[in-house]
Amino acid sequence: MTRERQTMDSAGTGRSWPLYGAAFATALSLGICWTAMPFVLTAIGGTETHVGYALAANSLAYMVALIFTGSLLGHLDVRWATRLATVVALVAATVMVAAVFGAGRRDADALAWIWMIIVAGGLGGASMTLYWPFLMSWVSARYEGVELNRRFGRYNGSWSSGGLIGPLIGAWLVEWNTLAPMVAAAVCFAVSLAMLSFAKNGAGHVSETGPSNPAAEPIPDARSLAAYRWISRIALFCAWASQAIVRSQFALLFVALGYSEAQYGGYYAVFALCNFLTLLAAGRWAFWHFKLGPLLASQVMLMLALLIMIYGRTLGVFAVSAIVLGLPFGFAYSSHLYYGASTSRNRSTRMTIHEMVISIGITVGAGTGGHLARHVGPYAPYWFAVALVGLGLVAQLAIGLASAVPGGRHDVD
Numbered sequence: 136m137t138r139e140r141q142t143m144d145s146a147g148t149g150r151s152w153p154l155y156g157a158a159f160a161t162a163l164s165l166g167i168c169w170t171a172m173p174f175v176l177t178a179i180g181g182t183e184t185h186v187g188y189a190l191a192a193n194s195l196a197y198m199v200a201l202i203f204t205g206s207l208l209g210h211l212d213v214r215w216a217t218r219l220a221t222v223v224a225l226v227a228a229t230v231m232v233a234a235v236f237g238a239g240r241r242d243a244d245a246l247a248w249i250w251m252i253i254v255a256g257g258l259g260g261a262s263m264t265l266y267w268p269f270l271m272s273w274v275s276a277r278y279e280g281v282e283l284n285r286r287f288g289r290y291n292g293s294w295s296s297g298g299l300i301g302p303l304i305g306a307w308l309v310e311w312n313t314l315a316p317m318v319a320a321a322v323c324f325a326v327s328l329a330m331l332s333f334a335k336n337g338a339g340h341v342s343e344t345g346p347s348n349p350a351a352e353p354i355p356d357a358r359s360l361a362a363y364r365w366i367s368r369i370a371l372f373c374a375w376a377s378q379a380i381v382r383s384q385f386a387l388l389f390v391a392l393g394y395s396e397a398q399y400g401g402y403y404a405v406f407a408l409c410n411f412l413t414l415l416a417a418g419r420w421a422f423w424h425f426k427l428g429p430l431l432a433s434q435v436m437l438m439l440a441l442l443i444m445i446y447g448r449t450l451g452v453f454a455v456s457a458i459v460l461g462l463p464f465g466f467a468y469s470s471h472l473y474y475g476a477s478t479s480r481n482r483s484t485r486m487t488i489h490e491m492v493i494s495i496g497i498t499v500g501a502g503t504g505g506h507l508a509r510h511v512g513p514y515a516p517y518w519f520a521v522a523l524v525g526l527g528l529v530a531q532l533a534i535g536l537a538s539a540v541p542g543g544r545h546d547v548d
Contacts, residue, residue: 174313176252181249191502197490216269220269221327227262371493373467379498384513391513405457411465430470436459
């Protein structure tokens with residue numbers, strides 16, 4: 136690596152640390168809140184359906200708002216947009232705190248407070264449309280190739296480390312007091328807002344600028360890039376739909392099998408650790424770029440993890456399922472993020488598509504999973520996820536064959 140490149144990397148990292156810190160704090164808040172949410176809702180009188188509705192409402196509001204943001208607000212300054220989003224999310228978190236506190240009163244109408252939490256969750260989800268896509272475009276501005284992959288690697292490591300610690304804290308706090316995790320989530324949003332106040336928008340608006348550094352690897356032809364975008368998009372959807380079921384319904388099943396909330400936090404932390412390590416590795420090494428095998432293998436691993444959850448009964452077996460689930464989950468996220476951003480001049484639009492796929496996956500997984508668990512049986516959500524992943528694998532193979540996607544990279548003629 137040349138001295139000029141070392142200087143550029145050092146300067147880029149120095150300018151970006153508040154962005155990585157904000158990503159960590161926000162992911163920590165969401166990890167605490169949504170790990171504790173199933174237990175909070177059931178503690179104040181909610182059902183499995185309410186648990187599914189809470190996560191689905193958060194994701195559905197995010198998805199609907201993404202459409203509005205992508206079409207009308209893509210021109211916004213990234214610093215202004217992310218700070219506004221964090222303020223609104225902080226307000227939503229404060230409303231949740233008030234709702235849990237209100238539900239604890241003797242004369243409280245539990246159903247009203249439950250729906251207040253669900254609506255606040257939707258508000259918080261909608262606010263994130265001005266956060267994640269703009270933060271990702273801010274981080275990746277003017278980078279391509281290996282350097283783009285490394286920037287995303289640092290960013291992914293930041294938010295996923297928050298996602299690793301958050302479930303542990305959330306599960307521990309909710310076992311102690313149902314109000315505590317909601318308060319902690321609000322405090323983390325305040326920290327994120329403070330971090331964003333330190334960040335400088337030296338990159339300008341990313342949709343108006345092209346890459347400032349040359350790609351350090353061959354650029355694929357347009358047909359191959361489009362195919363990999365769709366194959367990775369299917370992987371991302373299946374991964375987040377499955378994770379939404381695990382995040383909402385498996386928490387309740389886990390406790391019903393005789394384990395504690397804190398043990399579920401440990402289970403989810405194993406998943407988050409594997410996700411974290413996969414995101415770091417994918418950002419560090421580029422050998423997987425434009426290769427079909429890893430994407431198909433990750434889909435098979437996802438299905439295997441779900442089957443282990445269906446037939447498992449012991450902590451050791453569940454720990455294996457968390458490992459097998461975390462690895463393909465992290466790879467699906469990294470691959471779609473990289474393929475979506477590659478060669479794109481309008482990064483904010485691409486990041487909006489990325490977040491839209493995630494939102495659809497969460498909405499389908501959480502909403503359908505909650506309904507199936509309530510009206511069909513406790514294991515029905517996982518069989519639904521197995522079928523979804525299987526159909527995704529068939530679609531990936533069909534796209535690969537139709538596009539004649541080979542295993543290696545391509546240079547543009």
